Amino acid sequence: MDHVTGSGIRPKWGLAEAFGKLRSKAEKLILKKGYFLVLVGFLLGRALILAKLAPFSLPFFAAVYFIKMERAPLALFGLVAGAVTISVGHAASTFAMVFLFLAVYRPTRKWVGNQARAIPYYIGGLLFAGRIAERFIQAETLSVYDLVMAGIEGILAFVLSLIFMQSVPLVTANKRKQPLKTEEIVSLIILLASIMTGTIGWIVYGLSIEHVMSRYLVLLFSLIAGAAVGSTVGVVTGLIFSLANVSSFSHMSLLAFSGVLGGLLKEGKKAGVSLGLLVATLLIGMYGETGISLESTMLETSAAILLFFLTPTSLTARIAKYIPGTPEHTAEQQKYMRKMRDVTAKRVAQFSNVFEALSKSFSHHEDDLGEEEKELDFFLSNVAEKTCQTCFKKEHCWTRNFTTTYxxxxxxxxxxxxxxxxxxxxxxxxxxxxxxxPKKVTEAIHQELAVYQANQKLKKQVKESRRLVADQLLGVSEVMGDFAKEIQRERENLHKQEEQIMEAIQDFGLQIEHVEIYSLEPGNVDIDMAIPYCNGHGECEKLIAPMLSDILGETIIVNSEECGAFPHSTCQATFRSAKTFIVETGVAYAAKGGGLVSGDSFSTMELGSGKYAVAISDGMGNGERAQVESRETLKLLQQILQSGIEEKVAIKSVNSVLALRTTDEIFSTLDLAVIDLQNASAKFLKIGSTPSFIKRGRKVMKIQANNLPMGIVQDFDVDVVSEQLKAGDLLIMMSDGVFEGPKHVGNYEMWMKRKINELETEDPQEVADLIMEEVIRSRSNKIEDDMTVAVAKIKHNTPKWASIPVHGIKKKQA
Known part of the structure; x- marks a missing residue:
């Protein structure tokens, strides 16, 4: 509701906004201005160990002086103020130690290479020497006890210097980006516990402040980080308190026990953690030897719980972001990774746009008709200049009858x-x-025509090269655009499905140690599992994959499996979606004259997009040079295709490289078939190659396209022939040595169709061998050219094992 005043309507401030402003002002005053160091220094100035040793003050001042020199006076003021509450002599001793440290450290630090490492030695040595001098001035004699106590205090100061150098920045920095390391967490706990030792002896309404604050600290960390960190906080805090006051030694068991119980009950939020502290207090108070009445202990626990419930959730969430293993830290890391992913995707998309713009700039050209008219005008003006310039009929022809003459x-x-x-x-x-x-003019036209034709040919080549570069840049742009979209696809949160799959398989009787799902996209399932040693029984293929097939509603197969090397070890298995179709291949080849080196090359490759490619390349001529050309053609094609670039652009790119690589007349043919394993559709791209054949039952079909061999011209149109294959089809591809190999044959196509139709086998390797044998026999067993036959059979992908019904789990919906 709005407050109505005489001047109008004034909106009421929200409670959350008011608290937010108050918190920001408090942070500015306490952290940025450095007044928090006064409070910390005051408590550390009061802190004692065994009621005699004071190793906290000098390490704290040195850490503040080294990290934030401008805040050192505030820290010194707090330390001296806290020491005064113990005694004036203790305050004077504290001030003298700080003055001694500054007097020794400032003149000598320029000779120290690593000051951060040197400061603990300064602190330990100065405090040891200072305490010995102090004892000698007071008693004029030194006992072994005095030396031992001074040595202990020096060692403690050395260790505390190392701890404070790590923990002081954690409480003085306003904002921190990196998560806390394990040693930083322990150092922070020791610092907080050391600060709380300054409250020893403070009693409010019969409640010990040190007990209330220590239990509150355990509650806070148990809620944030669980049992491990909670128990660590309890043990460390109790240990520091027991060193400061021997009577507090039994309190350590209560803090450690409450840290464990509270951490185990952290799923119950603040109520669960508080219950853990209450149970621990009751058990330790009833059966432990604390020396304190149960009523007093319960009141202190209740005060800590009340303070704990008053702690805002925003504070615990902010602290949790910096502690590894907490959900808040994980969410913060995921947020950072999403940001980095988005930045990377944006940069990739920008590069994609750059390549697209470059492609458009290369493909842009002036109006061809207007360009041709300009070139024709320039051509005829050159002819007229050489012939008509000195003619007496110049004015008659070019002024009065311009159109006719032109x-x-x-x-x-x-x-x-x-x-x-x-x-x-x-x-x-x-x-x-x-x-x-007339004769002079025609001769001049003939001479200029040679130059004109050469210029036209050169311009055409430049135009073709520009168009080729534009196509290649556009292909790269599309690939990078797809990559940017793939980067932005955030991995789904599939923890629930992982637990369901693990539970279903374990209920079946199989022990699964770990399940990690990367994708549940239909046709692209990707799951990793860790299972106990199976001793080669094939549980993954025979049981787990069929169960996953029933759960996910599609055929799942074992993509890879690494069995454990010894009993009681772990096996790793990867499960993927099975393709609808599979391709079996067979290849037969022979070199000219029965030699070892063939100019033909062949390749079968799986492309990442669920496609399968079969290719044959025939280098010009025979021998090693032809083999190098054909092999390089297929190698380059495979690399470009596997990068995701479209087939036509890939072939044009390969052709461009072959055409520009050498001035020698070295050409290669290419016969490429790309089969989609999901629907068995096929694309045939034939560059100077012989026809291919598809055998479907008793029917034989020819696949043919007319294109020049690769490397002859820099640009050509690639004819793509599409065909829908079916299960059981045989795809037969061959080089010209096989297709044109039969002797005394008038029609190679009819002869090859007849031989293919007469085949009784459907095994790809046997078909390739039989065709090769028939061709060689027709040549009286002579091999007069390099010959290669590649046969691919399309088959339905039938799993070896039927799916196993799994009950008690919700099936994945399509």
């Missing part, structure tokens, strides 16, 4: 361009009637 000269040029320097007799007679120097 038209005839254009016609003569076109006729010469088409018929190689000759023009029709009729046109020659008409031109002789019109022009007084």
């Amino acid at each position: 038209g005839y000269m254009e016609e003569i040029m076109l006729q010469m361009d088409q018929s190689k320097a000759t023009i029709p007799p009729k046109l020659a007679r008409e031109w002789e009637k019109l022009c007084s120097r």
